[in-house]
Amino acid sequence: MSIKVIQWATGTVGIHAVPGIVAHPDLELVGLWVHSDSKAGQDAGTLCGIDPTGVIATQDVDALLALDADVICYTASSDIRPDGVIDDICRMLASGKNVVGTSFVPLLFPAAAGDGVLDRLEAACLEGGTSFYNSGIDPGFGNAGLAIHLAAMCKEVRTIRMMEIVNYATWDNAFTMFEIMGFGKPDPTHSLLLSPGSTSMAWGPVLELVAAGIGLHLDEIIERHEVILAPEDIEIASGTVPAGTISGMHFEIVGIADGQERLIVDHVTRLRDEDAPEWPQGGGYRILVEGEPHLKCELELSSDLGDHNHAGCLATAMHVLNAIPAVVASEPGVKTILNLPVYSATVS
Structure with missing residues (x-):
């Protein structure tokens, strides 16, 4: 039935x-x-x-x-x-x-x-x-799900970094892109996503879920971010990102135990692949486990019917x-x- x-x-x-x-x-x-x-x-x-x-x-x-x-x-x-x-x-x-x-x-x-x-x-x-x-996918299988199952192969886990590296140019949702994330805004103070406490509210539970899965107690969760500004107008699916406004962001949410950074959610969000070459490169989801053994897992999404954002x-x-x-x-x-x-x- x-x-x-x-x-x-x-x-x-x-x-x-x-x-x-x-x-x-x-x-x-x-x-x-x-x-x-x-x-x-x-x-x-x-x-x-x-x-x-x-x-x-x-x-x-x-x-x-x-x-x-x-x-x-x-x-x-x-x-x-x-x-x-x-x-x-x-x-x-x-x-x-x-x-x-x-x-x-x-x-x-x-x-x-x-x-x-x-x-x-x-x-x-x-x-x-x-x-x-x-x-x-994120939050979800692309970070916590993969991390918890990967850690099952380790004798020792020192740190887990859960990364999303994605080009958002084809994400067709103007309210989310401009009003929530803050693309096209003059600086991070105009981004709801990057306002103090926002990223830790959204992704802090990922850290707590992974911590619960591996038996780790977190004492504190902190957040940090940096942005880049568009050198020229950039056209994306959601509209125009004017020159001089936010066109990329790199933010981390970090779980601390006994004074050490143990669990990290790490997001690199670009509108053009060539921008901010010093930031982590790739496309999709990456889990890095430092321990014994060390582990690296890459998850890339694609689709017959659309691009990586459609697939996500x-x-x-x-x-x-x-x-x-x-x-x-x-x-x-x-x-x-x-x-x-x-x-x-x-x-x-």
Whole structure:
């Protein structure tokens, strides 16, 4: 019997989730929530570039929660509404719907997502007899997932560096690129992402999850960053980055134990591959484990249908969609990669 799924939103990740659900042999799309009035009333397939599905997009939350569905795939925007995301998810869980999601990235490890967050989610799971799991590519498999499994090959682990090195020029989301990340802004004080505490809020839970996975206690998490400015106007998918404004950023979130930097999330984000040649080079995700033995793992994403950013969004959606059978079958409660059974793609 197919697992019935409601997809929540069709943004940069959700637009890939709908085709992923339809193609998955164990899943059945039964509902779709959309944010914009222009999408409401349209077929889910039409909105997401596949054949019509017979599932019509709606903004009626109550009607969707009343559906006979097993799970909701929640990919709604969280950039400026993290509390709203948690409210949404708790309501869904308490209503009897399991939830997998990619929104509000600290939910990768809810124990580190803020005061009371884990307790609220656990209470909602208990009320609804449901489970919750949040992941993606970064935060998710591309950093914490790879790092924890790689460390299983070590006798000794001294440091783990989890890197994303990505050209964001084809990322077509002007609000995220300009207003959240701060591309096109005059300096880092105009970037929400680079404001004090923001990167540690988003990626600190990655450090805490890896620390929990390898039995390390972190005493402190710090953050640091540097940016480069465009020497000329740069045209990207989201618009124009004017000369003299932010066109690249390199930031780190560092977990410290006993005065030593032990775990590091390291992001290099460019709009042109040739810029900032002194920064780490490559494309994709890189895990560096210093210990015994030393380990280096490279993960590069590509796609028949788009570029690396397309592939990354698809991978983010599929990492939680492929978890659905395990999440639905599990005992009620909050799940992470530390307590969810091993899962993978299901090939028909």
